[in-house]
Amino acid sequence: MTSETGAMLYSAIAAHAHDRPHATALSRGDRRLTYRELADAADSLALRLGDLAVAPETVVVIDLPVDPETVVAMAAVSKLGAAFTLLEPDLPEARKQLIIEDCLPAALITESGVTRGPRPGSPLDERLVRRTSPAAYIGYTSGSTGVPKGAVIEQAALENHVRGTVDWYGLGPSDKRLFFSSIAFDLALEQICTSMAVGCELAFRDENFVYGGADDFLYHCRRLGVTVLSLPTGVFNGFGAELAEAADHSAPDVRLVMAGGEAPTQAAVAAWARISPTGTRVVNGYGPTETAVVVCYRDLMPGDAIAIGTPLDNIRFRLEPLDAESDATGLVIQGVAVGRGYLGQAASSSAFCMLDGEWSYRTGDVATARSDGGFDLHGRFDAQVKVHGGFRVELGEIVSRLLAVDFVLDAVVVPFDGVSSRLLAAWVRLDKALAPQADTETELVRRLSTTLPEYMVPSRVTVLDEFPLTSRGKVDRAALRELAQSRAGAGAEEDADPADVSEQLRLAWRHVLGSPPPDESASFFAVGGNSIRAIELITQVRDRLGVQLRAAELYRAPRFDALARILTDRRAGIPTAHHTTGTTLVTMRPGGRDRLWVFLPPLSGAVTRYAAMSRMLPAGDTVWAMETPPELSGKGMATLADGLAQVLLAQGADRFGSICVSGFSLGGVFGYEVARRLHDSCDAVRALLIDPPDPGAHRVSAYDAFDIFVRVGWSIPTPAQQFIDADGGFDLAAVAVAAKDAGTLARDADQQEIVDAWAVYESNARILDGWVLSRPDGLHVRLLQGDTGGEIDYSRRGPTTVAGHGDRPWMRGRAIGQWRDILSDDGVDRLPVDHFALLESPNDELVRDWLAARARL
DSSP, X not given: OOBTTBSHHHHHHHHHHHHSTTSEEEEETTEEEXXXXXXXXXXXXXXXXXXXXXXXXXXXXXXXXXXXXXXXXXXXXXXXXXXXXXXXXXXXXXXXXXXXXXXXXXXXXXXXXXXXXXXXOSOHHHHSOOOSSOEEEEEEEOOTTSSOEXXXXXXXXXXXXXXXXXXXXXXXXXXXXXXXXXXXXXXXXXXXXXXXXXXXXXXXXXXXXXXXXXXXXXXXXXXXXXXXXXXXXXXXXXXXXXXXXXXOOOOTTOOEEEEESSOOOHHHHHHXXXXXXXXXXXXXXXXXXXXXXXXXXXXXXXXXXXXXXXXXXXXXXXXEEOOTTSOOEEEEEEETTBOOEEOGGXXXXXXXXXXXXXXXXXXXXXXEEOTTSOEEEEEESSSEEXXXXXXXXXXXXXXXXXXXXXXXXXXXXXEEEOSSSEXXXXXXXXXXXXXXXXXXXXXXXXXXXXXXXXXXXXXXXXXXXXXXXXXXXXXXXXXXXXXXXXXHTXXXXXXXXXXXXXXXXXXXXXXXXXXXXXXXXXXXXXXTXXXXXXXXXXXXXXXXXXXXXXXXXXXXXXXXXXXXXXXXXXXXXXXXXTOOOSOSEEEEEOOOSSEEEXXXXXXXXXXXXXXXXXXXXXTTOEEEEEOOOGGGTTSOHHHHHHHHHHHHHHTTGGGXXXXXXXXXXXXXXXXXXXXXXXXXXXXXXXXXXXXXOOTTTOOOOHHHHHHHIIXXXXXXXXXXXXXXXXXXXXXXXXXXXXXHHHTSSOTTOOTHHHHHHHHHHHHHHTTTTTOOOOOOTTOEEEEEEOTTTTSOOTTOOOOOOXXXXXXXXXXXXXXXXXXXXXXXXXXXXXXXXXXXXXXXXXXXXXXXXXXXXXXXO
């Protein structure tokens, strides 16, 4: 595969560019890059790298978002015969700098462009002995000294892996692969290099690839026509557990699924094997970072014991006795796949050695040979552990980071079993004179997150006065591991109320992250959550509560309290925000007769916009919300306000001691008009309006409303213009598909839900046309303006939050437009939060405080 024009990756791309120039090489959403375009882009980038003296045995660090540009950069480095190091975009800057200082690159490729390395080092083959060929890449793994270790892998090793994988998979140009892994994980190279070698299409996930579980994931695989999948084992096992529960999941085009990183479960293997009607090959891959990606494969059949296979061509396995007192043997890899060794301070590691005259790598895995030629793995005999579906971690590196904190005296890190992969727990002793008085554990997790990749940050850190000791006086790691496991287990579930949403969410959270949320405002991603754990949490929520938490909702509202509200609504049958219920008046919360809250419909017309607020208002208050009834749609403000007021009076609104009428955005204008009409019959009425627009300057056209409907109402990232046909009509069927892709419309929902919602948007958009506000005539009116000052900018999409706001974050505002004509500035407050984020957590708490305060005046 190599040639005089460059190393394997570029050579393969150049050959396809010549033979099949218009074939798609890379895709992301609607973007396509042909092999010709990919080769041209790589050629251009290679010229710039050449000017920086990039050549064989030099290093280029690639720090780019995970998309086709990453492959362009890899191909450009390959053309010059140099080695690359891939950095995960979300890697803490401190760790990126450690890697750069270790590999001493000649150049850096970032979003800002191509730059010379800060301190280019000597050629790699002067730092480590060349074994077979020039260096291809450097793979970094955890280091026990606190510094990541970089293993140098040669081009012949990578080429041997690609050739063996292509043969094992039967991969060809008609296949389509999905890129699905961390860019710095070995599986990234397996997916990229094999796809480019055979000339098939590699699809990257775009913003529409939103999944909340196996069903959504397979939906996107079907949509894209994916035929071959390579998945981290944590994802493979997590989705497999979900697939095992139902027989109707399918992805007919997927013919092969590979799990890589650690051992898959038998149940997951059986579930994945049946996702295609004709059967799907399930493959187990094994290979440490110190060798070229995957060194052996094994086809797994349902019911098979989980084992690894025989090595690929030009690779040999050797079993080495571990000690004279036991029969345990360690797995040693020999042959072309073995890397040169580690760069920097780790270069002298005894893991790389000469055995019987052959360069070898001691894996640290305990193994035995099988009669069928495969090998069984029995754990490790060193301090390394695999976590989160395959990431290999030196516990000593985490310990060293904890000991670097000035108030930590001692630290121990132990692994324990999570839902579908292993997690980490840390235990520390503190210098109490230096340690913070509160939230010490949270502070330690935060500090670790600034220096370690997310998979190395313990799920929790626990402070102990003394560590438990064995009879010989050593730290009892087994006791700590048992304690971590018991905390992650189901011990507290016996007393949990299965109907209590918060309790069940708390248990799901603890089951996934190893500990419950530290407080109600804890963010899932701030305390150890990541994309893999998000899948696990969604699965746990579904199993415990029988409702679906969508991935888009988790990423948009990751706080515990916000998630609890979403799930409470769903269990109560209240649809997602912006979906209409078809009911004019809905009791959001029953209560006493002292005070009634009435919320009028925003542009969406949906009462669900006020679901969270209804639970946050003072206990004992009754809360109603209203939607635009079909018989009043599009008939103008006066008719609508008269009709809504009549409904309220017919339902007995006048029996309450006081009535607070409110509404967000357009609902604020509705609320003002309805409150004026109620005031004729009830003296104790207040209008508390949340960022209402100026009716005189804010007549929303149907196209403006459609843009809000698509981008705000359904969180669809695609520009709304793409759903408008040549005749100016709106393609609601396409909107329904996009909403499902965005995770805001249930996968099994009918298109009618979109049709009904749009009917409300469109009719409400015409309400303000020509409307002039009348004076309040004694009605008590207060306005809360958002950051846009009532003149809503639909190009803005928040969210913004108020930091350090204290007890009264709002300030004095200024009436605008028609509101200035009927109100003084004394009736206006201002909250520096984007209009579209006002009712989103945690800003809704600030709005709640304003409503409660103004209701008392």
